[in-house]
Amino acid sequence: AFDQRGGGASAAARAGAIGVLVRSLTHALDTLPHTGSLRYKADIPRIPAAAISTVDASALSQASKTVTSPLTVRMRMNCVDLGTAEQGNVIGEWRGSERPDEIITLGGHLDSWDIGEGAHDDGSGVVHTLEALRALKAVGYTPRRTMRFVLFINEENGNRGGKKYAQVAAEEHLAGLRHVAAMESDAGGFVPRGVRMDALDSGVEMVRSWASTLEPYNLHYFGRGGSGVDIGPLKELEPRPLLMGLVPDGQRYFDLHHSSQDVWENVHKRELELGAATCASMLLMLDRNLPAD
Amino acid sequence: AFDQRGGGASAAARAGAIGVLVRSLTHALDTLPHTGSLRYKADIPRIPAAAISTVDASALSQASKTVTSPLTVRMRMNCVDLGTAEQGNVIGEWRGSERPDEIITLGGHLDSWDIGEGAHDDGSGVVHTLEALRALKAVGYTPRRTMRFVLFINEENGNRGGKKYAQVAAEEHLAGLRHVAAMESDAGGFVPRGVRMDALDSGVEMVRSWASTLEPYNLHYFGRGGSGVDIGPLKELEPRPLLMGLVPDGQRYFDLHHSSQDVWENVHKRELELGAATCASMLLMLDRNLPAD
Numbered sequence: 254a255f256d257q258r259g260g261g262a263s264a265a266a267r268a269g270a271i272g273v274l275v276r277s278l279t280h281a282l283d284t285l286p287h288t289g290s291l292r293y294k295a296d297i298p299r300i301p302a303a304a305i306s307t308v309d310a311s312a313l314s315q316a317s318k319t320v321t322s323p324l325t326v327r328m329r330m331n332c333v334d335l336g337t338a339e340q341g342n343v344i345g346e347w348r349g350s351e352r353p354d355e356i357i358t359l360g361g362h363l364d365s366w367d368i369g370e371g372a373h374d375d376g377s378g379v380v381h382t383l384e385a386l387r388a389l390k391a392v393g394y395t396p397r398r399t400m401r402f403v404l405f406i407n408e409e410n411g412n413r414g415g416k417k418y419a420q421v422a423a424e425e426h427l428a429g430l431r432h433v434a435a436m437e438s439d440a441g442g443f444v445p446r447g448v449r450m451d452a453l454d455s456g457v458e459m460v461r462s463w464a465s466t467l468e469p470y471n472l473h474y475f476g477r478g479g480s481g482v483d484i485g486p487l488k489e490l491e492p493r494p495l496l497m498g499l500v501p502d503g504q505r506y507f508d509l510h511h512s513s514q515d516v517w518e519n520v521h522k523r524e525l526e527l528g529a530a531t532c533a534s535m536l537l538m539l540d541r542n543l544p545a546d
Numbered sequence: 547a548f549d550q551r552g553g554g555a556s557a558a559a560r561a562g563a564i565g566v567l568v569r570s571l572t573h574a575l576d577t578l579p580h581t582g583s584l585r586y587k588a589d590i591p592r593i594p595a596a597a598i599s600t601v602d603a604s605a606l607s608q609a610s611k612t613v614t615s616p617l618t619v620r621m622r623m624n625c626v627d628l629g630t631a632e633q634g635n636v637i638g639e640w641r642g643s644e645r646p647d648e649i650i651t652l653g654g655h656l657d658s659w660d661i662g663e664g665a666h667d668d669g670s671g672v673v674h675t676l677e678a679l680r681a682l683k684a685v686g687y688t689p690r691r692t693m694r695f696v697l698f699i700n701e702e703n704g705n706r707g708g709k710k711y712a713q714v715a716a717e718e719h720l721a722g723l724r725h726v727a728a729m730e731s732d733a734g735g736f737v738p739r740g741v742r743m744d745a746l747d748s749g750v751e752m753v754r755s756w757a758s759t760l761e762p763y764n765l766h767y768f769g770r771g772g773s774g775v776d777i778g779p780l781k782e783l784e785p786r787p788l789l790m791g792l793v794p795d796g797q798r799y800f801d802l803h804h805s806s807q808d809v810w811e812n813v814h815k816r817e818l819e820l821g822a823a824t825c826a827s828m829l830l831m832l833d834r835n836l837p838a839d
Contacts, residue, residue, distance in 0.1 A: 444797050473766035504737050
């Protein structure tokens with residue numbers, strides 16, 4: 254469904270469509286539209302596009318196969334492109350005591366789709382970021398490296414916050430600072446399972462060597478894969494930072510994702526806290542164990 | 547809180563109390579009473595006892611410390627002991643093709659507290675039991691050993707179903723049948739984490755050797771501990787069966803446990819299915835890998 258939401262409008266327009274309704278990207282059979290980004294291709298007419306619920310999509314599909322008279326769908330939409338406005342990433346820096354020129358970033362994104370509150374996507378990542386800082390301070394931790402706590406802007410609609418952060422990071426690299434690791438929480442506030450890593454083999458092996466330390470906290474997943482949209486562009490830096498994304502349990506995420514149900518009533522307080530504790534633990538383990546070079 | 551719910555009434559009566567209100571056994575700060583079993587001790591007056599919500603308990607505790615006039619609580623209760631009635635375990639047997647005299651049991655319990663629907667406790671265990679059988683049949687599995695799918699009665703209030711099953715099992719052992727393993731699902735319908743084992747070292751090591759096979763399904767917990775109330779009495783058999791209990795994620799269980807919120811609206815379909823798949827997988831692995839002797 255992801256390619257249909259993102260590219261369906263242009264693909265349909267190329268085939269002559271004058272509008273497109275996309276089956277929502279969700280595991281749920283529900284009556285809620287789940288929104289998300291769409292990219293119009295250049296030189297193809299920009300036709301109206303809307304997400305409809307999985308239940309409605311199935312009903313429409315069924316109707317298209319069974320009705321004998323022509324099937325007409327009327328689309329009445331009130332969305333407009335208001336253009337761009339300047340906004341910023343929000344960055345808190347905690348200076349390192351031993352290696353202040355080496356930077357470890359933790360972040361989530363501030364923006365969300367207007368259809369809900371963005372509680373899981375990505376209010377939870379924002380809470381994880383702030384709470385990890387609070388927790389590390391509460392236990393009296395003194396960071397060896399500089400830690401940056403970043404609330405990114407515009408993840409959902411262009412990733413301009415993440416791209417800008419990486420651009421500044423590249424300038425910092427030239428000036429002698431070095432981004433050694435970054436972690437993102439942008440997969441919901443559900444009970445944590447572990448982390449997904451986008452890193453060199455040496456980094457992946459280091460994190461996996463912590464498994465027995467993390468096992469009592471029910472953290473067991475240390476796979477490879479994308480870390481997060483916001484920190485992803487940091488991958489281009491040389492030397493390459495160790496990137497990781499928090500992996501919460503994923504069974505319920507797409508029930509709520511980009512819908513009117515992504516509200517705080519659907520975030521479990523204890524699960525949210527465990528995600529924050531996981532982020533704090535990973536920051537601490539990275540700070541203590543990243544190789545000095 | 548468990549000892550207060552179970553033994554608080556008699557402990558308070560011994561100290562002269564004429565009634566007792568127990569803070570509910572739950573992690574949640576809510577306004578719901580969470581019920582459960584209570585055991586009156588012999589030769590101590592049986593005083594009225596009720597669970598009150600954690601919010602109400604905190605308010606009452608606060609009031610007891612701050613009000614200057616005597617604090618009076620009126621208890622009006624309509625519960626009665628209706629005596630016992632005969633009920634039975636419900637047992638389905640799938641006869642083994644190679645070792646029909648060796649029995650592997652999977653079960654949950656049919657009874658629940660009347661305050662809710664018992665959807666997680668233990669409707670989910672009942673669904674897991676039935677669905678594991680359906681799934682194994684659907685994939686065309688032929689069991690080597692005899693599998694029994696058991697819906698136990700009276701788990702919440704005396705465990706007479708579990709005790710009776712173990713009593714019959716002991717008679718079966720004398721007659722040449724042998725209960726080699728049993729699994730119970732009585733910890734909710736949440737996303738599965740693994741199993742808890744009450745078994746000899748050899749059995750625990752065997753199950754742990756399956757970890758890499760089960761890892762892709764996000765099953766990672768293979769600890770030791772209680773297996774389940776219903777199958778627990780099977781532990782007394784000689785030779786001792788390998789007992790295990792399904793371990794779903796536990797963060798939300800006591801939010802609902804024994805309360806009016808333990809209803810099917812609060813069970814996630816996909817998580818319930820994953821629990822059933824875990825039970826089916828464990829049955830299959832036990833059937834294939836238990837040592838022949």
